[in-house]
Each structure stands twice: as C-alpha cells, then as structure tokens.
Amino acid sequence: MTNINLLKPNKENLNLFVILGALFFCLGIFDFCLNNFYGKNITSFLPGFISFFTPVIFGMFGLYLIRIEFSGIKLLDNLNKNINTNNFNAALSIGIIILIIFSVAPLLNWFILDATFIGDSKEACTGEGACWVYIKTWFNRFMYGMYPNAEQWRVNTTFILVLVLMGAGYFFPLRYKKYLTFYYVIILPIISFLLIYYLISGGEFGLEWVETGAWGGLSLTFIVSFFSLIFCFPIGMMLALGRRSDLSVVKYSSLSFIEFWRGVPLITVLFMSAVMFPMFLPDGTYVDKLIRVIVAITLFEAAYTAEVIRGGLQALPRGQYDAAKSLGMGYWKLHLLVILPQALKLVIPGIANTFLALVKDTPLIFVVGLLELVGMLNLAKTNPKWLGFSMEGYVFAGIIFWIICYSMSKYSQSLELKYKTDR
Amino acid sequence: MKLKKILPQFFTLLFILLIFGFFTMNAQENMDTRGIEFGFGFLKQEASFDIQFSLIDYDGSMSYARAYLVGLLNTLLVSFIGIILCTLLGAVIGVARLSPNYLIRKTASFYIEFFRNIPLLLQIFFWYFAALRALPMPEDAPLLFGSSFMTIKGFYTPAPIWNNFDVFMISLVLAMIVIYFFNKFAQKKQEEEGKQYPKFLISLGIFVLLPALTFIVGGVDLTWSFPVLKQLALTSFTYEGGLGIPPELIALTLALTLYTATFIAENVRAGIQGIGKGQKEAAASIGLTPSQVLKLVIMPQALRIIIPPTTNQYLNLTKNSSLAAAIAYPDLVLVFAGTAMMQTGRAIEIVGITMATYLTISLTISLFMNWYNKRIAIQEK
Numbered sequence: 001m002t003n004i005n006l007l008k009p010n011k012e013n014l015n016l017f018v019i020l021g022a023l024f025f026c027l028g029i030f031d032f033c034l035n036n037f038y039g040k041n042i043t044s045f046l047p048g049f050i051s052f053f054t055p056v057i058f059g060m061f062g063l064y065l066i067r068i069e070f071s072g073i074k075l076l077d078n079l080n081k082n083i084n085t086n087n088f089n090a091a092l093s094i095g096i097i098i099l100i101i102f103s104v105a106p107l108l109n110w111f112i113l114d115a116t117f118i119g120d121s122k123e124a125c126t127g128e129g130a131c132w133v134y135i136k137t138w139f140n141r142f143m144y145g146m147y148p149n150a151e152q153w154r155v156n157t158t159f160i161l162v163l164v165l166m167g168a169g170y171f172f173p174l175r176y177k178k179y180l181t182f183y184y185v186i187i188l189p190i191i192s193f194l195l196i197y198y199l200i201s202g203g204e205f206g207l208e209w210v211e212t213g214a215w216g217g218l219s220l221t222f223i224v225s226f227f228s229l230i231f232c233f234p235i236g237m238m239l240a241l242g243r244r245s246d247l248s249v250v251k252y253s254s255l256s257f258i259e260f261w262r263g264v265p266l267i268t269v270l271f272m273s274a275v276m277f278p279m280f281l282p283d284g285t286y287v288d289k290l291i292r293v294i295v296a297i298t299l300f301e302a303a304y305t306a307e308v309i310r311g312g313l314q315a316l317p318r319g320q321y322d323a324a325k326s327l328g329m330g331y332w333k334l335h336l337l338v339i340l341p342q343a344l345k346l347v348i349p350g351i352a353n354t355f356l357a358l359v360k361d362t363p364l365i366f367v368v369g370l371l372e373l374v375g376m377l378n379l380a381k382t383n384p385k386w387l388g389f390s391m392e393g394y395v396f397a398g399i400i401f402w403i404i405c406y407s408m409s410k411y412s413q414s415l416e417l418k419y420k421t422d423r
Numbered sequence: 424m425k426l427k428k429i430l431p432q433f434f435t436l437l438f439i440l441l442i443f444g445f446f447t448m449n450a451q452e453n454m455d456t457r458g459i460e461f462g463f464g465f466l467k468q469e470a471s472f473d474i475q476f477s478l479i480d481y482d483g484s485m486s487y488a489r490a491y492l493v494g495l496l497n498t499l500l501v502s503f504i505g506i507i508l509c510t511l512l513g514a515v516i517g518v519a520r521l522s523p524n525y526l527i528r529k530t531a532s533f534y535i536e537f538f539r540n541i542p543l544l545l546q547i548f549f550w551y552f553a554a555l556r557a558l559p560m561p562e563d564a565p566l567l568f569g570s571s572f573m574t575i576k577g578f579y580t581p582a583p584i585w586n587n588f589d590v591f592m593i594s595l596v597l598a599m600i601v602i603y604f605f606n607k608f609a610q611k612k613q614e615e616e617g618k619q620y621p622k623f624l625i626s627l628g629i630f631v632l633l634p635a636l637t638f639i640v641g642g643v644d645l646t647w648s649f650p651v652l653k654q655l656a657l658t659s660f661t662y663e664g665g666l667g668i669p670p671e672l673i674a675l676t677l678a679l680t681l682y683t684a685t686f687i688a689e690n691v692r693a694g695i696q697g698i699g700k701g702q703k704e705a706a707a708s709i710g711l712t713p714s715q716v717l718k719l720v721i722m723p724q725a726l727r728i729i730i731p732p733t734t735n736q737y738l739n740l741t742k743n744s745s746l747a748a749a750i751a752y753p754d755l756v757l758v759f760a761g762t763a764m765m766q767t768g769r770a771i772e773i774v775g776i777t778m779a780t781y782l783t784i785s786l787t788i789s790l791f792m793n794w795y796n797k798r799i800a801i802q803e804k
Contacts, residue, residue, distance in 0.1 A: 082525035089524050096526040249432035253439055263785040264778045265742035271760050272778070275770040279453045280446040360542040366749070374545050381552065391553040398541050398549065405540035 009068050017065050018076065024062030028055040032098055037105065056094055063090040122386055134389040135396050138380050142396070145216015145371055155219050158199045162192050162226070189230045196223065212290040213369070218400065220372040224294060225359045231298040232358070233351075236305025241335060243310055254306075261303035266361050269296050274368040293365050301358045308350035312343035345419045352412030356405055373397050450771060457768075465767050466491070472762050474753045476669050487763055494758030495780060501672060501754065502741040502784075505679040509740065510733075512684035517691025531688070539685040544746055546682055551674035551750045558670075561652060561660040570649055572662060578673060579650035582666035590641040591634060598633040602626045671752035675744065683740045687733055694729035695721065726799055734792035738785050745781070755780060 009017045032055035034040045043051045050057075063084050071077060083093040114129025117136075125131035135142070144152050165188055169180055200223075201210060215223070242254030261269070273296035274289075281287065316339060324338040344351075363374035371379060377393040380386060454461060466488040473483050478496045481489060519531035538546070556575060559565070564572040571580040585591065609620045637643045650665030698721055706720040707713075747754035748761060755777060764773045 082523075085523060092522075092524055093526050096530055100530075247428060247432045247435075250435050253435055260782070263782040265745040265756075265781055267745045267748060267756055268760060268774065268778050268781065271756070272774050275764065276774045279450050279770055282449050283453055283456060356540075360540075363542050363544040364746070374542070374548065378548070378552075390548075390556070394545060394549040394553050397545055401542055401545060402537070402540045406536065409540065 009065050011068055011071060014068060014071055014073075017068060018073075021062045021065030024058050024065065026062075028057070028059030028062060028094065029097070029101070031055045031058060033101065036102065055098060056091065059094040059097075060087065060090050063094070122389075125389075130392050130395070131389055132392065134380075134386055134392050138376075138386070138393075141217060141380060142373060142376050142393075143217045144219055145376055146214040147210060147216065147219075148214070151210060154199050158195050159219070159222065161195055165191060185230075185234060189227070192226070192230075212288055215290070216371040217376050218373045220365075220370060221359070221362045224290075224297065224362050224365060224372070225355075227294045228297040228301055228358055229355055231294075232301040232305050232354075235298065235302035237309055237340070239302060239306035240309035240313060243306065244313055258303045258306050261300050262307070266297070266300055266364055267367055269300050270364060270367040272296070289368055289370060293368055293370060297358065297361065297365075301354060301361075304354045304357070305351065308347050308354055309343065311350060312345075312347035313339065315346055316343055348419060349412055349416050352408065352415070356408055359405060359408070360401070373400065454771075459769065461771065463772060465769055465772070468767075470763065470766075472766065474758060475751075476672065476753055487767070490763060491755070491759050491776070494753060494755040497752065497758075498741075498744055498747070498754040498756075499784075501675055501679070501744045501747065501752070504676050505683065505740050505744065506737050508676065508680040509683040509687055509736075512680060513687025513733075514691055516684060516688035517695070520688060520692045521695060535685045535688055538681050543678060543682045543743055544749060546678040547674060547746055547750055550677050551670065555670045555674055561662055570647075572650060574662070575670070576661065576667075577670050578668040579662040580666050580668070581647040581649050582664070584646045584648050586644040587637075587642050590637050591643045594634045594637045594641065598630050601633070602629050605629065669752070671747070671750050674750060675747050675752050679740055679743060683736055683743075686736045686739075690729050690732045690736070691725075693732075694725040694727075697728045698724050723799065727796075730792065730796050730799070734789060734796075737792070738788055741784055741788065742781060 009021075031042055034042060035055070041051060043054045064087065066076065067080055067084055067090075068076070069080070071080075084090050110129045112129075114127045115132055116125045116127050116129070117132050118124065119133045120137060121133070122131075124133050140149060140152065144155055147155060169184060172180060172183075198205065200215070201212070239254050239258055242250045243258060245251045245254070270293065273292040277287075277292060320338060320342065321334065324334040329337070362372055365372060366375040366378070374397055377390070377397055381390045381393060450461075467486050469484055470487045470490040471483045472490070474481055474490065474493050476497065477493045478500060479493060481493045516531050516534060519527050520535070522528050522531070558573060558575045561572070561574045561576055564574040567573055571578065605625065606622060609622050609625075612618050612620070638645075648664045650662040650667070652660055653663045654660055702720055702724065703716060706716040711719065744754060745756045748757040751757060760773055760777045764770060767773070
C-alpha cells in the first residue's frame with residue numbers, strides 16, 4: 001500500500017475518502033443538531049468561537065474529501081457537480097442545509113407533532129404547537145362568512161353549478177365551437193349572475209333572503225374575483241384597442257383612463273367606491289356594496305389588462321395588419337379574426353399574472369366592510385373566547401391562497417406551452 | 424370617409440361628457456342638501472387629532488394640511504426604505520436563482536414561489552398581528568448589539584445627536600461633487616492614455632475622509648442618545664430616548680420588501696438570462712477577468728432588460744404601501760382618507776387629493792426611471 005496523503009483526495013483510494021468524507025459531513029450535521037435541539041455541545045473543549053463553527057468546519061472538510069472528479073460513481077459525480085464544485089460552494093451548501101434543518105424541525109413541531117387536532121373549545125389546546133381546533137370550529141365562518149349555517153347548501157350548489165357550466169365549454173360539439181367565446185363572454189356571466197342572485201341572495205322561490213353584508217369568507221373571495229375577472233377582460237380589450245386607435249379622442253380618453261387607474265392604489269379606489277361614489281348618484285339611489293366593489297375592482301384591473309393586451313398587439317408584426325387589410329377586411333373584422341386571436345395567445349402569461357394579482361387583491365375589500373377570508377380571520381381573532389390564535393388563522397389563510405395562486409400560475413404556464421405557435 | 428372618423432369620436436366625447444355631467448350635477452345636488460360647499464378651505468382648519476408616528480413636528484392643534492404632509496412623508500418613508508431593501512434582496516435572490524449550486528437555486532425559487540403567491544395584505548397581517556406580537560415586553564427584552572432592544576412596542580436603537588449637522592451635510596455634498604469630477608477625470612485619462620486609477624477605492628476614500636475632516640475642523644460632533652427603560656405604571660414599561668421604530672413600520676417594511684423582492688428577483692434573473700452566452704465567452708476570450716466580465720459586459724446589458732419592469736415594481740411597492748391603513752401605520756391613506764375624512768366629511772375633495780398625490784408620485788417615479796432608462800439605453804450611431 002502506497003502512502004496516502006489525507007489532504008489530497010485522489011481516485012486511487014476512492015472508498016477511503018468517500019467514507020471519511022461522509023463521516024466528517026455527518027459529524028458536522030450531528031454536532032449542529034445536538035447543539036440546537038438538545039443543548040449539548042460535544043466540542044465544548046474548544047474555544048467558544050471555534051466550537052460555534054465546528055459544524056461548518058467538519059462539513060466543509062467532509063465535502064472537501066469527497067470532491068474527487070470523474071470518480072465513476074454516478075451519485076458522487078452528480079453531488080460534486082451540483083453542490084460541491086469548490087470550497088465556496090461547499091460552504092454555501094452547508095449553510096443552506098443547516099438553515100433547512102434549523103427551520104424545518106420547529107415548523108414540523110408546531111404544525112403537526114405538538115399541535116392539537118381534537119376537541120371543540122379553546123381549553124383543548126394545551127400543547128406548544130398550533131391549535132387546529134380553532135380552524136375546525138371557525139371553518140364554516142371562514143368559508144361562508146355570516147351566511148346562515150342552514151342555508152350554506154345554496155352557496156355550495158351555486159359554485160358547483162357555475163363550475164359545471166365553466167367546464168361545459170370543453171364538451172361543446174365541434175359544430176358549435178365557434179360560439180365558445182360568445183358563451184364564455186356573454187352567456188356564462190349572465191347565467192352565473194342569475195344563479196347568484198336567485199340562489200345565494202335568495203328572496204324568491206321560497207328561499208330566505210340573505211343580504212350581501214352577511215356574505216363572506218372564501219366564497220366571497222370567489223364571487224368577487226369571478227365577476228371581476230369576467231368583466232375586466234372585455235373592458236381591458238376595448239381599452240387596449242382604443243389606446244392604439246387612430247382617432248385621437250378615443251386614443252387619449254383610453255390613455256388617460258388607463259393611466260389614471262394604474263397610477264392609484266386599489267385601496268383608494270375602494271375608498272372612492274365606498275364614500276365618494278354615493279355622492280355622484282342621485283339622492284336616494286342605493287347601489288349594493290358588493291356591486292360597487294365589483295365595479296371598482298373591475299375598472300382597476302381592466303386598466304392593467306389593457307396594458308398587457310397592448311403589449312401583445314404591439315408584438316405582432318406589421319405584416320399581419322397589412323395582409324388582413326389587403327384582403328379587404330375592415331377594422332372590426334381585421335381585429336376580431338386576425339389580430340386579437342394571435343395577440344391574446346401571446347399575452348396569456350401576462351393576463352394570468354393580472355388575474356393572480358386580482359385574486360391577491362380581494363382581501364382589500366375589508367375597506368368597505370365586506371369580510372372575505374382575511375377579514376373573517378381578523379374578526380375571529382377578536383372573539384373573546386378565542387383570543388391568541390391569530391397565527392393559526394393567518395397560516396391557514398396563507399395555505400389556501402397559496403394553493404389557489406400557485407395552481408393558477410402553473411396552469412397558465414401549461415397554457416402558454418400549449419398555445420405556443422412558432423412563427 | 425370623414426364621417427366614419429368623426430362619428431365615433433363624437434360619440435365617445437358625448438359619452439364622457441354625459442357621465443361627467445351627470446356625476447357633477449348629482450354631486451352638486453347632494454352637497455347642497457347636506458349643506459357642504461365644495462372647496463379646499465378646510466385644509467387650513469385645525470385637525471385636532473393626534474398621529475402616532477411623525478417625521479416632522481405635529482400635534483392636534485395644527486392644520487389638516489400639516490396632517491396631510493405628515494401622512495405623505497410617512498408613505499414616502501416606508502416606500503423609500505422598502506425600495507432600497509427589496510432591490511438588494513431581489514438582486515441577491517435573482518442571482519442565487521441562477522447559481523450552479525443546486526441547493527441555493529432551489530432555495531431561491533422556493534422563496535420566490537412562496538412569497539409571491541400569498542396576498543400582501545395577509546403577509547402584513549401575519550407579521551404585525553402574529554409574528555411581532557410574539558416579541559417580549561419592553562421590560563423583558565434582551566439587549567441586541569449591545570445597545571438596541573427589540574420589543575413588542577417596536578425597535579429601540581441609539582439615536583445620533585448632531586452638533587453643526589449642516590456643516591456635515593455640506594461636506595457630504597461636497598464629497599459627492601469631488602467624486603463626480605474625479606470620476607470624469609479618471610475616465611478621460613483612461614480614454615486618452617489608457618491609464619487606470621483605482622476609481623472605487625479613491626471615491627470611497629474621498630467620501631469617508633472629507634466628512635471625517637469636519638469632525639476635526641468644522642466643529643461637527645456626534646453623540647448618541649441611548650434608549651433607557653422607564654416605568655410608566657406598575658406593569659407598564661417603555662423606553663425613553665434613542666430612536667424608536669414602531670412595529671407597524673417594521674411589519675409593513677418587512678412584508679413589502681419580502682413580497683416585492685420576489686418580483687424583482689424574477690426580473691433580475693430574466694435580465695441576466697437574456698444576455699447571450701456568446702457575450703460572456705467573447706468577453707472572456709479578450710482576457711477580461713470574471714469580475715470585469717460581469718461589470719463591463721453583462722451588467723450594462725442586463726440592466727437594460729431589468730430596469731423597465733423593476734420600475735413597475737417600485738411603483739407597485741409605493742402604491743401597496745397604502746395597505747398600511749390596515750395595521751394603523753399613519754400613512755397618507757390612514758391619516759388623510761381615513762381620519763381627516765371622518766372628521767370633515769368631505770369625501771370628494773379628500774379622496775381626490777389622495778388619488779392625485781399617488782398619481783403624482785407614480786408619474787414622477789416613472790418619469791425619472793424613463794430618463795435613467797434612456798441614459799443607459801444603447802446609443803446607436
């Protein structure tokens with residue numbers, strides 16, 4: 001056996017170095033865990049400063065030992081290439097690993113291990129962790145707001161019906177495909193509105209009337225975003241076309257409309273709809289709060305949608321316009337048949353981002369006194385029987401919003417790939 | 424042919440005029456019945472409400488105009504801090520997203536996916552009502568960095584007390600002017616003779632030395648006022664002296680920074696990825712060091728891609744700072760569109776002024792960024 005220099009890892013003694021390196025690496029992690037979670041310092045014989053950094057030193061030395069190029073072991077090569085290219089990278093990797101262990105362990109404890117799941121009152125929560133009983137008790141309120149418990153089937157039925165109607169577009173016979181846009185832009189909103197009006201709001205057909213002030217929770221988030229989404233799209237499209245129009249009055253009025261809404265925060269727009277707008281209507285007319293909010297959000301988001309669509313219109317080559325004109329198409333025909341179908345494909349990611357922003361903006365409607373999910377959380381938090389559980393509430397809402405937004409953004413990415421046409 | 428152009432314009436105009444006319448007429452009527460007269464005279468009246476946190480002197484006996492100014496400055500303060508912090512964080516995360524290290528890349532993208540998909544308002548609430556509420560009471564707060572305290576009532580840190588502060592400021596401005604001319608001179612020398620000065624080091628030296636000199640000759644002097652625990656009642660404590668940063672400001676800045684940084688990180692990533700590989704290789708092949716490649720070749724080009732969308736994010740941050748109203752940080756919306764409007768009942772004027780202010784801020788930032796963008800754009804000859 002030739003003499004081995006432990007500080008120069010080489011391929012000849014691969015196994016020795018891999019085992020030694022893994023040993024040192026594990027020692028580093030072990031040291032860190034002991035230090036952090038059990039309060040034991042196995043390196044306390046060293047001076048304080050060095051003892052503090054021993055996990056990093058051990059880990060780095062371990063990674064240094066296994067940094068052997070072209071070892072022939074696939075796993076080791078991949079590992080070296082991805083997290084262990086040089087000393088600096090190794091230090092960063094160890095830092096991240098330590099950070100992950102440091103943050104995941106307490107989170108896991110709080111979420112699951114120390115949490116309380118069973119019970120129906122505050123007294124059940126004695127553990128250190130989260131009190132999911134709180135969410136369980138308030139679940140109906142978080143989902144439906146102040147909507148009477150006995151009537152909540154109406155909200156569920158409406159949502160299921162609307163979802164079915166939305167999905168129905170997929171199953172249109174080929175013959176009627178050309179009416180799809182018409183269906184989504186005009187028929188679906190009307191049916192949904194009627195459903196919501198008669199089923200959720202009630203007051204007819206023997207259903208109890210529930211005022212919009214009692215609506216709330218996550219279902220209100222869906223109602224507000226659904227209508228704002230449906231209405232802001234056509235308005236945004238008109239504004240985008242208006243902004244690129246040759247007619248100067250149309251152009252500048254669209255431009256100033258867009259710039260105005262884009263220049264102010266949504267919260268002031270909602271303030272406007274709450275306190276300023278009633279002043280602009282004839283005395284005695286009353287427009288429902290919810291409708292005012294939906295109109296405000298629609299106009300606000302329409303300005304953003306318009307800018308996104310304009311980007312798509314600008315990205316189309318001039319030749320498309322010229323070609324369509326040379327076929328004798330007029331303004332509307334040209335835009336509806338040639339320009340918009342292509343431009344809209346280009347702006348799918350942008351539109352999806354605007355819609356995402358809209359969903360994330362809905363909690364702001366607390367300004368006018370409508371309480372959707374986040375608003376309900378703030379209400380529940382102040383209930384004297386359930387003080388001190390704000391963390392659970394916000395985490396719960398965060399998870400719900402995260403799932404909604406993340407799946408929307410992933411869906412938009414898949415749409416983008418699907419509609420990608422090469423030019 | 425001409426009619427086809429005039430008619431749509433005419434109808435648009437008519438439509439707009441009719442709506443405005445209808446609104447104005449109703450507003451006039453409504454105000455008459457309520458006995459209010461449209462006007463901005465109320466701005467001079469006494470505000471008679473207090474504001475928790477103010478950058479300038481303010482108390483209840485001052486006018487509504489002064490209260491407006493306090494709110495505006497608070498909005499600008501949080502936007503300014505937020506913009507600086509989120510730029511730094513966003514740049515770091517954006518670069519980390521492209522790191523060759525798998526763990527760093529994944530951590531960065533986890534951060535981005537996590538924070539951008541949760542509503543900002545929820546994040547603000549989380550930091551303010553859940554995270555910061557878990558901090559210790561003033562009397563139990565541990566000492567941080569030897570002189571600061573992080574408590575449930577805010578962050579207390581030593582405040583500088585200046586003597587002859589204006590001399591110090593003048594020296595700072597002077598230093599900047601000197602640095603500007605020095606850089607111009609160094610640039611010229613490099614172009615003419617190919618001689619390179621260590622520009623950054625010399626600039627830094629001037630920037631530190633010149634103001635430091637004023638301590639010796641200008642009579643400037645700096646002492647620190649430390650926060651001291653004070654008992655208000657049997658169980659109520661607070662800190663006196665020093666600089667107290669209210670928890671509202673901390674929560675708001677934290678949430679705005681973490682949220683906006685995700686978008687800026689994506690911009691930075693897109694900007695760096697937008698530069699062709701050939702650029703890096705070409706720069707390396709003429710013998711530039713990696714840091715020179717980044718500084719002279721990659722960044723100037725990447726910035727052109729990064730700046731326009733980042734400007735948008737700055738504007739969004741400024742507008743989003745209005746969410747402050749939800750946690751009672753006294754910003755423009757809370758002070759003016761909230762309290763002042765409740766007291767005066769002048770909905771139209773106050774909401775109008777608030778919106779006009781945000782419009783002005785937005786337009787100013789975008790004008791400035793357009794100017795900057797033009798300056799660094801490719802100068803085609």
